[in-house]
Amino acid sequence: MARKNLIEISSADESPNPVSAVRPLSGFVAPATRSAPIGGITKTLGHITQRVERAQDIEKQLAEGQMIVELDPTLVDGSFISDRFAIDPVDLADLVGQIREHGQQVPILVRPHPKSNGRYQVAYGHRRLAAIKEIGIKVRAVIRELSDDQLVVSQGQENNTRTNLSYIERAVFAVRLEDLSFSRDVIMAALNVDKAALSKMISVVRQMPMGLIHAIGAAPEVGRRRWMEFAEKLPMAKIDISALLESLSADNSSDQRFQEAFDAINTRPAKAMEAQARSWAPMDKSVSVTVKTGEKKATVSLGSANGPRFAEYIAGRLDELYEGFLKSTTETTGD
Known part of the structure; x- marks a missing residue:
């Protein structure tokens, strides 16, 4: 009965005996508990894992x-x-x-x-x-x-x-990107424009000296159409760019400088007086006189048989003729 009792107790208790109830081996002292160190290590490893995951x-x-x-x-x-x-x-x-x-x-x-x-x-x-x-x-x-x-x-x-970059700033940006060998697709994506609009932007800048563009400035109120018109007219105006740059006022806004430059290429200089010719001859046709006058220059030509001699006659009386001219001018103007 005792043996049977032991077997029943043994089979009923399936869990292992605690370490404290086990007889220690010679020279070995078992720790009081095994759960605390394992739990601490697990907790530390968990923290490390969390830190690594957080860093990642x-x-x-x-x-x-x-x-x-x-x-x-x-x-x-x-x-x-x-x-x-x-x-x-x-x-x-x-x-x-x-x-x-x-x-x-x-x-x-x-x-x-x-x-x-x-x-x-x-x-x-x-x-x-x-x-x-x-x-x-x-x-x-x-x-x-x-x-x-x-x-x-x-x-x-x-x-x-x-x-809100101005039109000309965006156009210059496009040209700078193209000069750095960026593809048109990248430039179109950067500026959010289509192929036709990008071509026009680049064309505007290519037709104008970069120094003039920067001298005018961003001109935020000036749009695409006016810049395109400016770029188209500039080569035909045959204007002195250096003189144009000097004429732009640094005290004005960039929009005003654009208008200054735009007016300069649209204002045509007054035409020089076209040469006018007058002819005179006596009844006998022995002398022919042709006078051509311009804004600052006049030419007198004498021909026919008496032409050379009449020219000498006039040359000998230039003082007298000029005095007569001055006198007629004074009488006409009243000065």
């Missing part, structure tokens, strides 16, 4: 441009290609005031600088970056890996929607 998530968000970070603005360079002529100082001052009061609401987009380790290059947000550099705070930015094509498309599309 941060890296992914940064790579995809989903995370906003704060950067030292001195480490951020402008784009390798400019899309505007200059930042208007009045607009910049307004933006500085807005950021001082409300903070930087919209982050800029940058990429790791392709040539300078540890630096960044702006895709868009040049005005915000300039304002923040003036304030002296960190700039909020999205960092994204961008190819050159992706950068100019992002730059162009953002400026199309936010900064």
Whole structure:
């Protein structure tokens, strides 16, 4: 009965005996509990795993441009290609005031600088970056890996929607991109225009000296049609470009300078007085006199048999003739 009892108890208790109830081996002291160290290690490993996953998530968000970070603005360079002529100082001052009061609401987009380790290059947000550099705070930015094509498309599309570049600024931007060997498809995507519109933009800039375009400026109120008309008329005007540049007033707005230049190529100089010819001859036809007069020059020709002798006669009496001329002029004008 005792043996049977032992068997029944053994079969009823299926769980192993606790470590404290097991007779220790010689020279070995079992720990009081095994659950605490294993739980601690598991917990630590769990924390490490979470940190790794979090770091990977941060890296992914940064790579995809989903995370906003704060950067030292001195480490951020402008784009390798400019899309505007200059930042208007009045607009910049307004933006500085807005950021001082409300903070930087919209982050800029940058990429790791392709040539300078540890630096960044702006895709868009040049005005915000300039304002923040003036304030002296960190700039909020999205960092994204961008190819050159992706950068100019992002730059162009953002400026199309936010900064309202003028027509001529966008046209010059298109030419700069073409000069850097970007494809027409990329340029069209950056400017959000079709093939025909892009061709016209490039044609306008190609027909004009770049120095004249920059001397006029952005001219934000001047649209496509007037720039196209200006570009078409300029070569036909045969105007001295250097003189035109000197005539443009730096004190005027760029819209006013455009009008100055436009008026200059549309104002034709007064035509020089066309040479008029008069002929005279006596009854006997022994002398023929032809007088041609222009604005500042007159020619007298004498011919026929007595022509040479009559010419000598006139030459000998030039003083007398001129005095008579002055006297007739005084009598006519009353001076």
